[in-house]
Amino acid sequence: MARKPDSPFQSGAEIDGFRIGERVHGGTMGDIFRVTGPDTGFPLAMKVPHFAPGDSDEGLINFETEANILPALSSPYVPRFVAAGDLSRAPYMVTEWIEGESLQRRLARGPLDPDEIARIGAAAADALHNLHLQDTVHLDLKPENVILRPDGRIALIDFGLAHHARFPDLLAEEQRLAAGSAPYISPEQVLGERSDPRSDLFALGAVLYELSTGKLPYGIPRTRAGLRDRIWLDPIPPVAHAPGVPPWLQEVILRCLEPQPEDRYQSAAHIAYDLRHPENVQLTSRATRRYQSPFASRLRRWWNARHVRPLTRTLPAAQVSAARVVLAAIDTTNLDDERHPAVLRVVARILSIPAEYRLICVSVIAGGPGAERTSGDSSHYLEHLVRLRNWVEPLRLPPSRLSLHVIEAANPADTLVEFARRNHVDLMVLGAPPPARTRVAWWRSVASTVAANADCSVHLVRAPAAAARGAVTSPASAAPESPDSPASRRPA
Amino acid sequence: MNCTICGMVLALLSDVHANLEALNACLRHAREAGATRYAFLGDLAGYGADPEAVVATVRRYVEEGAVAVQGNHDQAILQASGYLNDMARDAIEWQRAQLSAGAKAFLAGLPLCVREESICFVHASAAVPEHWDYVDSPAEAQRSAAAAQTPYTFSGHVHVQELYFGGASGRMSLFRPVRGTAVPVPRHRRWLALVGSVGQPRDGNPAAAYALFDPAAAKLTFHRVPYDHRAAADKIRRAGLPPALAYRVEQGI
Numbered sequence: 187m188a189r190k191p192d193s194p195f196q197s198g199a200e201i202d203g204f205r206i207g208e209r210v211h212g213g214t215m216g217d218i219f220r221v222t223g224p225d226t227g228f229p230l231a232m233k234v235p236h237f238a239p240g241d242s243d244e245g246l247i248n249f250e251t252e253a254n255i256l257p258a259l260s261s262p263y264v265p266r267f268v269a270a271g272d273l274s275r276a277p278y279m280v281t282e283w284i285e286g287e288s289l290q291r292r293l294a295r296g297p298l299d300p301d302e303i304a305r306i307g308a309a310a311a312d313a314l315h316n317l318h319l320q321d322t323v324h325l326d327l328k329p330e331n332v333i334l335r336p337d338g339r340i341a342l343i344d345f346g347l348a349h350h351a352r353f354p355d356l357l358a359e360e361q362r363l364a365a366g367s368a369p370y371i372s373p374e375q376v377l378g379e380r381s382d383p384r385s386d387l388f389a390l391g392a393v394l395y396e397l398s399t400g401k402l403p404y405g406i407p408r409t410r411a412g413l414r415d416r417i418w419l420d421p422i423p424p425v426a427h428a429p430g431v432p433p434w435l436q437e438v439i440l441r442c443l444e445p446q447p448e449d450r451y452q453s454a455a456h457i458a459y460d461l462r463h464p465e466n467v468q469l470t471s472r473a474t475r476r477y478q479s480p481f482a483s484r485l486r487r488w489w490n491a492r493h494v495r496p497l498t499r500t501l502p503a504a505q506v507s508a509a510r511v512v513l514a515a516i517d518t519t520n521l522d523d524e525r526h527p528a529v530l531r532v533v534a535r536i537l538s539i540p541a542e543y544r545l546i547c548v549s550v551i552a553g554g555p556g557a558e559r560t561s562g563d564s565s566h567y568l569e570h571l572v573r574l575r576n577w578v579e580p581l582r583l584p585p586s587r588l589s590l591h592v593i594e595a596a597n598p599a600d601t602l603v604e605f606a607r608r609n610h611v612d613l614m615v616l617g618a619p620p621p622a623r624t625r626v627a628w629w630r631s632v633a634s635t636v637a638a639n640a641d642c643s644v645h646l647v648r649a650p651a652a653a654a655r656g657a658v659t660s661p662a663s664a665a666p667e668s669p670d671s672p673a674s675r676r677p678a
Numbered sequence: 679m680n681c682t683i684c685g686m687v688l689a690l691l692s693d694v695h696a697n698l699e700a701l702n703a704c705l706r707h708a709r710e711a712g713a714t715r716y717a718f719l720g721d722l723a724g725y726g727a728d729p730e731a732v733v734a735t736v737r738r739y740v741e742e743g744a745v746a747v748q749g750n751h752d753q754a755i756l757q758a759s760g761y762l763n764d765m766a767r768d769a770i771e772w773q774r775a776q777l778s779a780g781a782k783a784f785l786a787g788l789p790l791c792v793r794e795e796s797i798c799f800v801h802a803s804a805a806v807p808e809h810w811d812y813v814d815s816p817a818e819a820q821r822s823a824a825a826a827q828t829p830y831t832f833s834g835h836v837h838v839q840e841l842y843f844g845g846a847s848g849r850m851s852l853f854r855p856v857r858g859t860a861v862p863v864p865r866h867r868r869w870l871a872l873v874g875s876v877g878q879p880r881d882g883n884p885a886a887a888y889a890l891f892d893p894a895a896a897k898l899t900f901h902r903v904p905y906d907h908r909a910a911a912d913k914i915r916r917a918g919l920p921p922a923l924a925y926r927v928e929q930g931i
Contacts, residue, residue, distance in 0.1 A: 254862040258862075352859040353859075353862060501856075
């Protein structure tokens with residue numbers, strides 16, 4: 187679209203200290219220019235929307251929404267906000283220019299293999315989780331809004347349709363038809379709901395579907411009725427389009443695409459985890475489905491969906507925090523450690539709070555470069571896995587909620603901290619340092635280092651006094667705590 | 679831009695209702711949060727045990743440039759009003775006897791509505807300020823904002839914190855603010871903020887309510903400030919005012 191000749195936004199012009207460079211994108215909604223300006227330490231882009239001052243049209247509201255939300259976000263997954271021009275004078279927004287290729291372009295270059303899809307999907311889930319924890323729902327996730335950075339991370343762009351739960355929602359009040367990109371938006375978004383973070387998880391499922399099959403799960407609906415189909419219609423399973431889609435990937439995709447938000451993943455962190463640990467994905471009937479559900483059940487769902495209205499009123503961050511990832515660190519090299527049952531009791535108590543959760547049990551065993559053993563190629567590894575399974579068995583957790591990891595590493599504390607960070611762990615539970623005894627001194631530094639360095643909350647568990655005494659067999663080990671281990675004192 | 683209100687941070691305090699403890703707590707909070715100017719949106723009088731001290735405090739602020747408008751309880755001090763219930767009338771009659779002539783003159787001299795730059799300050803609705811209409815719906819908010827003719831209308835009277843914003847076609851929508859969040863309120867839109875009550879919140883939380891407006895950044899932040907509400911309630915009981923008024927301050931109802 188050609189710029190109006192009288193527009194101040196021309197290559198070479200200067201606006202509020204920003205020199206306008208090359209126009210890199212032009213569309214009906216607006217232009218994007220590369221710009222240079224005050225030294226920010228990163229390259230800049232200027233977005234200039236097309237609308238006349240005083241307009242109350244969609245373009246203005248989208249621009250205003252983005253200008254409200256972007257500066258409020260603190261995230262490595264979105265372009266950094268630099269400046270915005272006065273809406274009534276010179277509407278523009280300057281942000282960080284994100285280097286990289288859009289997922290749309292990547293898709294056009296050719297098919298992706300499941301590993302690459304999982305890697306991109308996990309990176310996108312990381313970004314969504316970060317937004318959700320900041321009470322923001324993107325609501326327009328699609329390949330063209332996902333930028334693949336050279337370092338493997340992704341950036342989400344275009345917050346023109348986003349919702350920030352603590353700001354007035356300018357879009358919700360316009361009572362327009364569902365805003366969003368028809369192929370990707372969730373059923374509840376079709377119905378006008380704009381505050382459910384699980385809507386982004388549906389869109390992520392649609393994107394993963396497209397990456398896996400080259401097709402869209404619901405096509406490109408052109409009518410309102412067509413849009414509503416997704417409320418009750420399940421998509422053709424990806425494997426029916428692309429036989430190479432592994433069951434775990436189909437499981438993840440179809441779980442994201444569940445019409446009812448409560449049947450989906452409850453947190454993007456859980457998706458990121460599954461995509462990074464395909465062997466841990468709990469397969470259900472979704473994984474092997476080859477056809478859409480039978481006509482009768484589709485009819486029943488259609489009937490039930492007649493009056494479906496969305497219903498969520500929790501802040502996104504609170505909703506996501508209710509879907510917790512709990513990590514229990516267990517030293518399987520010391521089987522008779524008296525803290526093991528104590529940790530188990532604490533974990534049982536934590537999981538008894540009604541909420542969606544995932545429990546990850548980790549044992550870090552000595553040796554190795556920190557690489558995780560995921561296959562049973564070592565009897566050593568297998569033995570520890572069995573011990574870990576035996577430890578957690580009394581909790582009788584459904585496999586979908588549980589995963590077990592044995593990691594060989596020289597430095598257990600750093601390994602746990604890094605593992606927790608990568609997997610969006612909310613709470614780590616591990617034994618507190620015991621009274622000084624050389625046999626288990628290894629754990630002392632682990633607990634204190636983890637508590638000091640972890641991004642998440644850390645729950646240090648002490649064995650009850652009686653149990654601790656009962657486990658002591660040699661008189662020497664019953665000696666009083668050494669004065670140099672203050673961390674080992676029992677709380678008053 | 680030639681703008682006299684830019685560069686300041688404006689504290690918006692309404693419905694103090696003779697609650698000195700709550701007023702002082704909010705003023706301290708606002709000062710620490712960077713407030714450089716103050717606006718009192720009416721109802722300094724009514725309900726509470728410290729009318730004289732509250733009026734004296736606000737007078738000092740007004741002498742230093744603060745804005746203050748009259749509320750229905752302030753008016754009722756000066757002339758009997760049919761708008762008040764029995765309990766409120768008991769408190770007003772007691773306060774009328776307590777207040778000095780100077781304080782009454784100050785209340786009598788307060789304007790109903792003040793327009794300054796892009797802001798309209800009014801206790802109830804700017805549509806007909808002296809009718810004390812409750813702005814309790816988007817339609818009422820629209821009426822008030824339309825009469826104000828300014829981008830921002832700041833009011834009290836309803837004792838809750840709410841933010842109405844204009845959309846296409848001038849229609850207004852309700853937003854329930856989350857305390858402590860700086861909400862972007864760009865001036866090309868119409869905004870009507872009910873800043874809550876300093877002295878008698880009614881949402882079940884006794885913490886005092888007020889708001890801070892930063893015109894340069896176009897951000898509005900609603901605050902709740904815990905204060906010694908038991909002390910304020912005890913004073914009400916000791917003054918012989920209806921015990922239910924003390925209970926309301928304690929419970930925030």
